[in-house]
Amino acid sequence: MLYSYVTNVNRIFGEDHPLGDLNTSTHIVNASFDDLKLNKTKIGKLTLYGYLIDFDNASVTNLSSKTFGLRFTGNLAMAKNRKLIYSAEYARQSNYADNPRQLNANYWLVEWGVAMSNITLKAGFESLGSNSHDDVVTSFQTPLATLHKFNGWADKFLITPAYGLDDIYIDVSYQLAADKRVWSSDFFKGMVFKAVYHRFSAATGGADYGSEWNLMAQKKLSKYYGLQFKYADYNADNFSTNTQKIWLTLSASY
Numbered sequence: 459m460l461y462s463y464v465t466n467v468n469r470i471f472g473e474d475h476p477l478g479d480l481n482t483s484t485h486i487v488n489a490s491f492d493d494l495k496l497n498k499t500k501i502g503k504l505t506l507y508g509y510l511i512d513f514d515n516a517s518v519t520n521l522s523s524k525t526f527g528l529r530f531t532g533n534l535a536m537a538k539n540r541k542l543i544y545s546a547e548y549a550r551q552s553n554y555a556d557n558p559r560q561l562n563a564n565y566w567l568v569e570w571g572v573a574m575s576n577i578t579l580k581a582g583f584e585s586l587g588s589n590s591h592d593d594v595v596t597s598f599q600t601p602l603a604t605l606h607k608f609n610g611w612a613d614k615f616l617i618t619p620a621y622g623l624d625d626i627y628i629d630v631s632y633q634l635a636a637d638k639r640v641w642s643s644d645f646f647k648g649m650v651f652k653a654v655y656h657r658f659s660a661a662t663g664g665a666d667y668g669s670e671w672n673l674m675a676q677k678k679l680s681k682y683y684g685l686q687f688k689y690a691d692y693n694a695d696n697f698s699t700n701t702q703k704i705w706l707t708l709s710a711s712y
Contacts, residue, residue, distance in 0.1 A: 462486040467602060477601075481514040483555075484602075494532070502532020502544075511602065512555035521601045523561060524554040533573070543580070545569040551598050560591035563598035563622070571629070580629040584609070588622035588662045595620040597661070610656050610670040612692035612701045619697065622661025629654045650676040658697070667697035684709045 464484040471478035487508040494502050509525045527549025534542045547567040553559055564587040571580030588597035597618040609615040609625050629652070636648035652674040658667035670692040677685045688705040692698070 459490075460486070460488040476515070476517045480518060483512040483514065485510040494530075499534075500532075501534065502530055505529045505531075507549075509602075510554060513601075518601070519556045520559050521599055522553070522555040522557040523551050523599065525549050525551040525565075527565065529567075536572075538574075540572055540574050543569075543571050543573050543578075545582075549598075559594060559596050560589075561596045562589045562591075563587040563596065565598050576633045576635065578629075578631045582625075582627050582629070584623075584625045584627075585661050586618045586623045588618075588620060588660075590662075595662075597622045609658070610654075610692060611672045611688060611690035611705075612670055612703055614668070614670075614692055614698050614701065615658070619660065619667070621663050621665065623667070624659045624661050624664075626657045627654060645677070648678060650674075652676075665697075666695040668692055668694040682710055682712055684711075 462485075464482050464486065467480045467482055467484075469475075469478050469480065473479045485508070488505065489507070490503060490505045492503050493500055494504055506528050507526070509523075511521070511523050511525075513519055513522050527547060529545070529547040531545045533544070536542055545567065546569075547565070549565040551561060551563050551565065553561040564585070566585040566587075567582065569580060569582035571578060573579075586598040586600075588595055590596075597620055599618050605616045606613055609623065615623055615625075631650065631652045633650045634646055634648060652672070654672040656670040656672070658669065659665060660667065670690060673689045675687045679685055686705070686707045686709065688703075688707070690701070690703045692701040694700050
């Protein structure tokens with residue numbers, strides 16, 4: 459079980475940005491049950507959580523919220539070194555502290571796939587819902603999340619649109635063998651490739667937002683250094699604009 463109390467959050471935008479340096483009175487509670495079994499077979503892990511986020515900054519009090527939810531993840535062994543992987547999650551978010559808006563929105567996630575020796579295939583559906591009160595539309599927000607990781611690397615949905623967000627996605631990862639020469643070069647040994655396709659729409663009303671392709675290649679150069687290439691291509695329908703982004707990252711860890 460984990461409990462944390464947070465008084466300040468420094469985000470990626472820097473101190474001069476209104477969302478860069480946030481004062482909070484935030485409570486985080488997380489309890490996990492790791493060995494859920496069915497007929498003596500381990501089937502997964504259940505996590506219960508609660509986030510009570512209270513922002514002191516006047517510009518972001520409308521992001522103060524309380525969220526309670528549960529998440530289930532697991533895998534089952536299959537034949538020929540394969541395993542079935544799955545996740546399911548539900549959360550309910552409402553306004554909290556000095557938030558002037560009336561917020562009552564749901565979050566849903568269902569994900570399933572197959573993992574083999576060097577390839578993983580996943581498909582999923584994630585929904586950040588919305589609600590309307592006195593003609594004001596509000597949506598499920600995740601202001602303290604690792605936002606770039608989810609809903610496309612083009613970063614079009616760092617703030618959930620007013621009418622919510624439905625994300626249907628397919629994720630394929632492949633790792634080249636680490637002990638064999640590939641294309642007559644040692645450089646490609648152990649390299650990881652990933653391709654993700656997203657289809658975005660409004661959780662309320664069903665309007666098409668757009669679609670996005672994400673591609674990644676990642677190589678561990680040594681014990682401490684790594685190299686990563688990422689590409690994002692967002693094709694807009696009724697939300698934002700067409701966007702392409704490229705990253706080339708050299709990382710060091712000790």
